[in-house]
Amino acid sequence: MNASTSSPTDTAHKRERRKHDRPGELLDAALQVFVEKGYAAARVEEVARRAGVSKGTLFLYFASKEALFKAVVRENIGRHVADGLRQVAEFTGPSDELMREFIRHWWQSYGSSPAAGLSKLLVAEAANFPSLVAYYRQEVVEPEHELVRQILQRGMARGDFRAVDLNLTPLLIIAPLVQMTLWRFTQTVCCTPSVAPDPTALLEQHAEMVIRGLRKDGSAP
Amino acid sequence: MNASTSSPTDTAHKRERRKHDRPGELLDAALQVFVEKGYAAARVEEVARRAGVSKGTLFLYFASKEALFKAVVRENIGRHVADGLRQVAEFTGPSDELMREFIRHWWQSYGSSPAAGLSKLLVAEAANFPSLVAYYRQEVVEPEHELVRQILQRGMARGDFRAVDLNLTPLLIIAPLVQMTLWRFTQTVCCTPSVAPDPTALLEQHAEMVIRGLRKDGSAP
């Protein structure tokens, strides 16, 4: 931001990188602004300002505000699920532990990342951008559910978990994770600790509840 | 409409009733529109149209779009929690059943009602209307958590539930209910059944998971 805090080499380097990374910097800034204000209340000028360019420049890279918005969504819909699936296939320990891993990993790779703003954004703009919701479901929600489904199936097959509905249960396992994600963007101001508690403790408590909820009736703790 | 079908008293009453009912009709229409589009994208003219009045009429009852929005939130923040608290105090059966009752009741009295749109609205507009978020938390979220906390305490006191954290657990119990609420307004368009499944089945499954999650280690099903 400030030339006095970086060496000439850095600045020059930064400027070089700048030109190349413009779209990326704009997308980062746009994600921030869209998440904060929502689509309609977001100002393209503020996106440009946060990216350090002028309003006109933004339109060199994105044809319209809507195009920018869609690019933000598509860009941030990661592929963090893919390696999740691999993990399940390779995992050899007890299903309890796999479930705990999944929950921790979900939060690390998505829930606590900047991309998590997408969840808020898509809740807020669902009615205005139905195609994005469909896209998001296909690319994110469904694979995620499939991943949980596989964990459940593995646990049931191994006799670690009782028999549960494979359509409903993934929703219930993921719901608190998504809620924690939404809270990150809902409680910027207020924040009694009881409402925005320590994420780690909450994740562990969630995992504990889930595992106990899935335990077979006669099994030991 | 026709003088021959109504006495002067009736017609006078009709006039009166209209004036009396207008704000309510406008608030209902406004809730719909705000939930659908979000605050910024909502058009006051559409609110007026859905309420069957002209643009100008809306401003006879609400000083501004923002005042309308705030009135919508305040109006729909119900008192459905109050009788919940009474229910707990009076309940005499096993805590399992009380928890099931709470979950069913939450959905009936709020989650499936039109007022449930508030949840989406407050997620979407949290950053733009922090005071409303604080108000909502105080009036709705905190009392709700307190209610669940009392159910948990009762269960632990009676030996029905194992010892759990009284700050974290309510969040985990309510989170899936809120998620179900949000889905109602997120999946207007698409809707594969696996994503928007039968609420009743989901509620029962949620209750089952929660109860098992709270069960004492040695206890029978």
Added chain:
Amino acid sequence: MNASTSSPTDTAHKRERRKHDRPGELLDAALQVFVEKGYAAARVEEVARRAGVSKGTLFLYFASKEALFKAVVRENIGRHVADGLRQVAEFTGPSDELMREFIRHWWQSYGSSPAAGLSKLLVAEAANFPSLVAYYRQEVVEPEHELVRQILQRGMARGDFRAVDLNLTPLLIIAPLVQMTLWRFTQTVCCTPSVAPDPTALLEQHAEMVIRGLRKDGSAP
């Protein structure tokens, strides 16, 4: 205003008179409001309120805001000049005294009356209502100038005044009177005494200046 402050007879009487005087009360209220705010910024509802009737009632008596405005102007263009002309014809004393009388009388009968607001109104709205300006000039300004012209002619004929231009001098004599009138509506707020001084002293000083300005070169004081 308040029934408790007047006997029943008074009130009844007042109400009787009311109906009859509605237009007059509306015109009085309208003069006030138009003078205070100007035509465009004046609200018909405020006129109605000050007249103690509803907005709808105003339109029973005046077809439109513009019609009300024109009626206000026409109504307040008095005939105070007419008797002024008679006075001149009948006056037998020295012209000094006649001039002093004219100045005092102008202020008493117009400058200090509520109708004086017209002067401000016509300055403000001249460009928007040229026909009213023409009407005002014909009915008020020209007769007034003619009156001063007659006083000057009389004074010159009697040898009391030096020879002066009969077109220019009336303007110069009346100008300070009109300015005093405008100040009444311009200095509602501030009012250092040097700017809004005692009207009587100012009138006397004006008369003194005018009379000396008209005195023949060799004449004694």
Added chain:
Amino acid sequence: MNASTSSPTDTAHKRERRKHDRPGELLDAALQVFVEKGYAAARVEEVARRAGVSKGTLFLYFASKEALFKAVVRENIGRHVADGLRQVAEFTGPSDELMREFIRHWWQSYGSSPAAGLSKLLVAEAANFPSLVAYYRQEVVEPEHELVRQILQRGMARGDFRAVDLNLTPLLIIAPLVQMTLWRFTQTVCCTPSVAPDPTALLEQHAEMVIRGLRKDGSAP
């Protein structure tokens, strides 16, 4: 407009100059429109049109209609009084001549200038913008009166003028000048010559009346 007629530097300058001149052009147009119509009846779109720009451009330079109005007033409250004061101090001739000079100068530097519209504007909007009236009085009216007061004091000290009230007399001397100013904007339409006479002749006649009004009783013409 045409690249062949201007060097790059020129065109860059032209751009710069436009941005630099815009506020001034808008203020000029705004003064016109506000004086013609009054504040409330003035349309910002008309101001923009007269300045040759679009509605939106106006708001790049002035935050609101009210801000534009206030800028118009502040901008046109000149410093034409300052050099008047110097003139008095340096003047060596008879006070008659100084007074004549003041009257002529007042008209030249203010009364006949576009800024003279301020007088009409402030009469019209006094009640709606009291702070501007106070500002105007402080910056214009009071210095002007002080200037006349100094001329009078000088005349009395030199024995040129009789003793007069130093608070009242400046008002009487300036009043006809202000009236002449107001007439410029009041008589756009009608205009019988007797009502809007030759300003020069009127100024001379005014000066003559004032000087005679100030003359010591025994003094020769």
Added chain:
DNA sequence: TATGAATGAGACTTCATTCAT
């Protein structure tokens, strides 16, 4: 006659988008 709820044209203002530089 009197009311005041309802209307809708029109004003101010914002902001995504364009384009000359």
Added chain:
DNA sequence: TATGAATGAAGTCTCATTCAT
């Protein structure tokens, strides 16, 4: 490529006027 001044469509809000009661 980058800028930012300029645009004008569209939104919120006001208020003169109407009309059912």
